[in-house]
Amino acid sequence: MVKPVLSIITVNFNNNLGLQETLRSIQSQSFTDYEHIIIDASSTDGSAETIVKYAAETPHLSYWVSEPDKGVYDGMNKGIAHAKGEYIFFLNSGDFLFNGNVLDSIPFDGTNYICGNLRIVYSNTEYEDIIPPEEVDGLFLLKSFLPHPASFIHHSLFENQTYRTDYRIVSDWIHMVDNIVLKGCSYKHVNILISNFDSTGLSSTNGSIGLYERNRWIKENIPARIYASLMELDNLKNSILGSIIPMANEKKRRTQKRMKKAVLLLSKILK
Template identity: 85%
Template sequence: MSTPTLSIITVNFNNNPGLQETIRSVQSQSYTDYEHIIIDANSVDGSKETIIRYSAESPYLSYWVSEPDKGIYDGMNKGIEHAKGKYIYFLNSGDFLFGPNVLSSILFDGTSYICGNMRMVYSDTEYEDIVPPEKIDGLFLLKSFLPHPASFIHHSLFVNQEYRTDYRIISDWIHMVDNLILKGCSYKHVNILISNFDSTGLSSTNGSIGLDERNKWIKENIPTRIYDSLMELDNFKNSILGSIIPIVNEKKHRTQKRMKKIVLLLSKILK
């Protein structure tokens, strides 16, 4: 296979039904300039057999392995090591692409982070669509996140920068903050529903762990007074007063830029 534009990486552990659904959604795509990589954590529920069958019928499965690992980010790092695409896209078992023309709708134009919308499904009748902002600032990412199963990340962002395995849930968020905020990488939102997200996964069912990990990272990387000041600015921006006083809003915008510079400087000092 020549160098593909997109490397789709699927991490799986004992989720054979979800893995099959993920594979079907990839196979249904009209887009063909991709490779598929599956990293299985030594599953014993028939997942390995599913991958073997898939390997025999699909020319797009460029690499797969079934072996013990140290968690989801270890598996994702294994996938990155074997990826040849210009962009990396993580679609883990149980997640699936929203329709057969989703990937064909994405313009892979060199932007570092291309992010679409994601549907988080809670039941047959309940779901929530996650729509990222048109522009990203530090205040947004410090409080929220970009939907990982709807994000296409330029391969260059993983050169000498794997996902941290000392965090269970938020290593992808750390990668976003480091690249989009601290390094100023380019970002683009495409208003397209990219994927359905399996809400029974680790990050969804262990929200308190994710919150604790995020707070831990913030405390280690951003001084408390700076973080509190940023949150005060954000609260003002979303208040009625902030929206009806343009002059103050303009000054606040300049202040946000100054605060971002302070955060960048302190982050470099701490590192």
């Protein structure tokens, strides 16, 4: 296969029905410059048979395996090791692309981190749309996240850094913080609904574990005094006093750039 623009990686474990929905959404795409990689963790529910059938139906499946692994991030790292695309996109079993032409709408222009919108589906009638900000700074990512199943990540960001397997839930968030905030990689938000997210997955049903892991990483990587100062600054920005102080857009942009430079300087000091 000629080097594709996009590598779609799907990780699955005993979610055959969700996997089938994911595969249908990929097959329906009008965009064709992609390869698909499926990493199955020795499922026993018929998932392997579904993948064999899918392989016979599409020329885009470049690699798949069904074998034990050490968790979702280990599976994602296996997929990265076989990916050839300029960009990598993780669409795990149960998640599915919003419509048949959504990938045609993504500007694969060399930006390191391209992030769209995500719909979290709770039931047939309940959902929540996650819309990332136009600009991302350290304060945002220390408190929030970018939707991973709606993010297109340049392959170069994985050349010397894959996902940490000593974290069960937040390794993708750690990768975001390290690259976007500490290393200053380029970021772009596209105001397009990319995918629907399965709210029954590990990260959604184990929120307390995710909070513990995030706090653990912060304690290990950001000095307590500096973290407290950042939170105080954020509280001031969101306070009543902060809201009544007029601030032009240009001044706000300058403040965000200064904040980013401060966080980058902190990173160099810590290293």
